Amino acid sequence: xxxxxxxxxxxxxxxxxxxxxxxxxxxxxxxxxxxxxxxxxxxxxxxxxxxxxxxxxxxxxxxxxxxxxxxxxxxxxxxxxxxxxxxxxxxxxxxxxxxxxxxxxxxxxxxxxxxxxxxxxxxxxxxxxxxxxxxxxxxxxxxxxxxxxxxxxxxxxxxxxxxxxxxxxxxxxxxxxxxxxxxxxxxxxxxxx
Numbered sequence: 460x461x462x463x464x465x466x467x468x469x470x471x472x473x474x475x476x477x478x479x480x481x482x483x484x485x486x487x488x489x490x491x492x493x494x495x496x497x498x499x500x501x502x503x504x505x506x507x508x509x510x511x512x513x514x515x516x517x518x519x520x521x522x523x524x525x526x527x528x529x530x531x532x533x534x535x536x537x538x539x540x541x542x543x544x545x546x547x548x549x550x551x552x553x554x555x556x557x558x559x560x561x562x563x564x565x566x567x568x569x570x571x572x573x574x575x576x577x578x579x580x581x582x583x584x585x586x587x588x589x590x591x592x593x594x595x596x597x598x599x600x601x602x603x604x605x606x607x608x609x610x611x612x613x614x615x616x617x618x619x620x621x622x623x624x625x626x627x628x629x630x631x632x633x634x635x636x637x638x639x640x641x642x643x644x645x646x647x648x649x650x651x652x
Contacts, residue, residue, distance in 0.1 A: 468506050470496040472517045475510065479555045484510070511563035514556055515572070521545055523572045530580050539635055543628035546616070550624050557620040569616055574609035581605055611638075 474495030478487045489510060493503050507513045522542050529538035546553050559565040581601035615638070619631050626634070641649070 464506070467496075467498070467502065468516060468520075471498070471503060471506065471513060472520075475513055475517070476549070476552050480551055484514075484555065484559050509563075511559070511568070514559065514565065515568045517552075518556075518568055518572055521549065523576055527576055527579070530576065531583075536632070536636065540628065540632045542616075543619075543631050543635075546620075547624060547628040553620055554624065557617060566613060566617060570609050570613040573612045574605045577608050577612075578602060578605035 471492055474492045475487065478491055478495060482491075487510065489500055489503050492510065492513070493500050503513075507516065522545050525545065526538040526542045529535070529541060556565045559568075578601050581604055585601055615631070615635060619626065
């Protein structure tokens with residue numbers, strides 16, 4: 460049963476990607492998606508609430524889940540690299556997806572997905588440490604840290620996309636590594652010299 464569900468979702472995702480290569484997201488209907496996948500409209504609603512939900516599922520399946528496995532093993536640089544390489548392989552889709560605005564914007568999808576991933580990793584690590592919570596640790600709770608880092612990651616990914624993904628995934632991974640290894644004070648010192 461699970462394989463059939465996964466196969467159906469993947470077919471709907473591929474249909475949406477093909478449609479987005481030719482049409483703006485706003486003009487694509489659920490019927491267009493299901494026709495392209497060879498299903499009837501009710502099949503779509505058995506799996507997704509709307510086409511935004513489908514975009515979120517694609518991002519979760521292609522980018523977040525593989526990254527999560529690496530993050531759980533403490534392989535953070537490798538996870539970021541995988542995220543970038545995966546998005547680069549689907550460049551056309553992500554260039555178009557980034558144009559989705561409004562309440563269900565792609566920015567929101569990326570932020571919430573990355574925030575959830577970071578929160579899960581931080582919460583798991585905090586639980587393993589089982590440290591007594593102090594005032595300082597409340598200021599640096601998993602929720603606050605996840606939001607902080609997700610904002611930075613979302614900003615970098617969307618700037619990369621908005622600039623046409625002209626830099627390679629490898630170049631972006633280097634930029635990412637530099638940015639996270641320098642504090643604001645380091646940057647000020649560097650540009651003041």
